[in-house]
Amino acid sequence: MKQSQLSRFLSIEKKKLIRVVSKSIFWFFVGIFLGLFLVTSFTFIIFEKRYENLVYPGVTIAGINFGGETQQEVKSYFDRKNSQIDAPITFKQDGSEIQSSTKGLEIGYDSALLAKQAYGIGRSSDIVSNVSIITQAYINSVNLSSSFRYSDEKLDSLLSPINQKITIEPTDALFTFENGKVTTFQPSNDGQTLDLAKVKNQIKQTTPTLFTAKTKEVIINLPIKILKPKITTDKVNNLGIKELIGSGTSLFQHSIESRIYNVTLAASRVNGILIAPGEVFSFDKALGDVSSFTGYKQAYVIENGKTVLGDGGGVCQVSTTLFRAILNAGLPVIERHAHAYRVGYYEEDSPPGIDATVYVPSVDLKFKNDTANYILIQSVIDPTTLRLTYNLYGTKDGRNVSITTPVVTNIIPAPPDKFQDDPTLPKGTVQQTDFSANGATATFSRTVTKDGKTLISETYTSIYQPWQAVFLRGTQ
Numbered sequence: 001m002k003q004s005q006l007s008r009f010l011s012i013e014k015k016k017l018i019r020v021v022s023k024s025i026f027w028f029f030v031g032i033f034l035g036l037f038l039v040t041s042f043t044f045i046i047f048e049k050r051y052e053n054l055v056y057p058g059v060t061i062a063g064i065n066f067g068g069e070t071q072q073e074v075k076s077y078f079d080r081k082n083s084q085i086d087a088p089i090t091f092k093q094d095g096s097e098i099q100s101s102t103k104g105l106e107i108g109y110d111s112a113l114l115a116k117q118a119y120g121i122g123r124s125s126d127i128v129s130n131v132s133i134i135t136q137a138y139i140n141s142v143n144l145s146s147s148f149r150y151s152d153e154k155l156d157s158l159l160s161p162i163n164q165k166i167t168i169e170p171t172d173a174l175f176t177f178e179n180g181k182v183t184t185f186q187p188s189n190d191g192q193t194l195d196l197a198k199v200k201n202q203i204k205q206t207t208p209t210l211f212t213a214k215t216k217e218v219i220i221n222l223p224i225k226i227l228k229p230k231i232t233t234d235k236v237n238n239l240g241i242k243e244l245i246g247s248g249t250s251l252f253q254h255s256i257e258s259r260i261y262n263v264t265l266a267a268s269r270v271n272g273i274l275i276a277p278g279e280v281f282s283f284d285k286a287l288g289d290v291s292s293f294t295g296y297k298q299a300y301v302i303e304n305g306k307t308v309l310g311d312g313g314g315v316c317q318v319s320t321t322l323f324r325a326i327l328n329a330g331l332p333v334i335e336r337h338a339h340a341y342r343v344g345y346y347e348e349d350s351p352p353g354i355d356a357t358v359y360v361p362s363v364d365l366k367f368k369n370d371t372a373n374y375i376l377i378q379s380v381i382d383p384t385t386l387r388l389t390y391n392l393y394g395t396k397d398g399r400n401v402s403i404t405t406p407v408v409t410n411i412i413p414a415p416p417d418k419f420q421d422d423p424t425l426p427k428g429t430v431q432q433t434d435f436s437a438n439g440a441t442a443t444f445s446r447t448v449t450k451d452g453k454t455l456i457s458e459t460y461t462s463i464y465q466p467w468q469a470v471f472l473r474g475t476q
Helices: 003-050 071-083 111-120 127-140 152-166 196-212 257-269 283-287 315-329
Strands: 059-061 088-093 096-101 142-144 174-178 181-186 191-194 218-221 224-227 243-251 273-275 280-282 298-303 306-311 333-335 366-368 375-382 387-394 400-403 407-412 418-422 430-434 439-450 453-464 470-474
Touching (some): 059 111, 111 142, 152 196, 181 273, 243 315, 257 283, 257 375, 315 375, 315 400
Parallel strands (some): 059 142, 088 218
Antiparallel strands (some): 088 096, 191 224, 280 366, 400 439, 430 470, 439 453
C-alpha cells in the first residue's frame, strides 16, 4: 500500500472514532440529565405530598417561621396576638369626642389573610416558579410583611353622627341678569365633610405600634376635607362679582306693621343693582318715588322737625343698613346725612352715630365704586328676627378697613313730655305721636388702607337734637 493511501485510510478511521466517542458522551449526559430530572421530580412529588396541607419550610411572617404549620395554626397564632390587645381609641374633632376600642373596631392582624398568603407560597400554577420559590425559601427563607385590618362598617357607623354634624354640602353659584338688573344671585360656597380616607390611613399607620410599642391609648384628630362646588362664582359671570366685600345689618324690631311693610318693599327695590367701576351710586335714584302711588304705606317719618305719619316711613332703615355695608367694604362715601335725632331702631344692634337718612329727592346717600370690577348690591331680610342685611359683592383688592367705636359726647336730656288736646280723639284716649330721645354728639373715624397706602381717612360727626315725646289727649 502506498503512503498516500495509508494516510487517507487513517484519516477516515479517525473521523469514525470521533463520531462514536461524541455520540457516547452525548447519550451519557442525556442519561444523567434524565436521571437527575426523574430524581428531582420524584423528590418534589414526595416533598409536595409531605407538605400537602402545610406551609412550606422557610416561609416566615415578620421574621417568624411558620414552615410545617397548617393555615389554621397560622391564623390561630395571629388571633391570639389580637386577643392580647385592647387599647382605647378616641376620635376628636373641634371639641367633640367619640370613644371606642381596638377590639370594638376589630383592629389588629388580618389573621385569615396572613394564613392564606403563607400557605400560598410555592403553590401557583407555574411549576418552575414553584420549584424556584420553594428552593429559595428552604435555603434563604421567604419573608412576608404583616397585614392588618379593621372593620370599615363599624368605623363608618361610629363616626356617622359626628360626620353628619360637621358635613356641609357645597353650594353652586347662581347668577341671573335680566333687564339691567340681577334677579338671582347666590355665591358659591365650599362644603366640608370628614376625610375618612385620611382617618383610615391613620388607623393603618397606628396599628403596628399596638403590637410593638405597647400603645396604651390611640388618639386620632379627625381631619376635614373641603368639598368644592361644581359651579363656582367666577364661572357664572364675567363682571368680577365673585365674593363678599362688605356687609351691614340693622334690626327693626318693635316696628308697626306698616313700617315693616315699607322696609321690606324698599329693600326689595334697592336690590340686585350692579354698579360699574368708577360709577357713583345714588340711593334716591335706585329707590325711586316714595309715595302711596308706588305702594308705600303710612308710618312715622321726620318732617319739618316733627315725627309724623307719612308715606314710606321706614325707608331710612334701608339707607342706614346700606351705609353700614358701604363703610365695612371700604368704599368712598360721597354723600351721607345723619338723622335729626337718635332713632331707637338704629341702636338696637349698633352704637349711635352709624345711620343715614334719606328724603327723596333732596337728601341722598351716595358712594363710589372705586374698584376695578362691578359691585352687586343684595338685600336680605330675616322675617323672624326682623333683621335687614345688605351684602356687597365684587372682587377683593386687598384694602383693609378700620372703624373706631363711636364716642358719644354732649348728652342733652330730652325735654319733658308734651300733651296736646285733640278733639278728634274720644275723651280719655291718649295717643303718642313722638318719642323722647336725648340729644348727643356721636363721632367715629374710618381709615381704609391698601398696599401700605391710605386711601380714605375720615371722621363722621352726627349731632342729634334732644327730642320731646308728644301725646295727644282725646277731648271728643
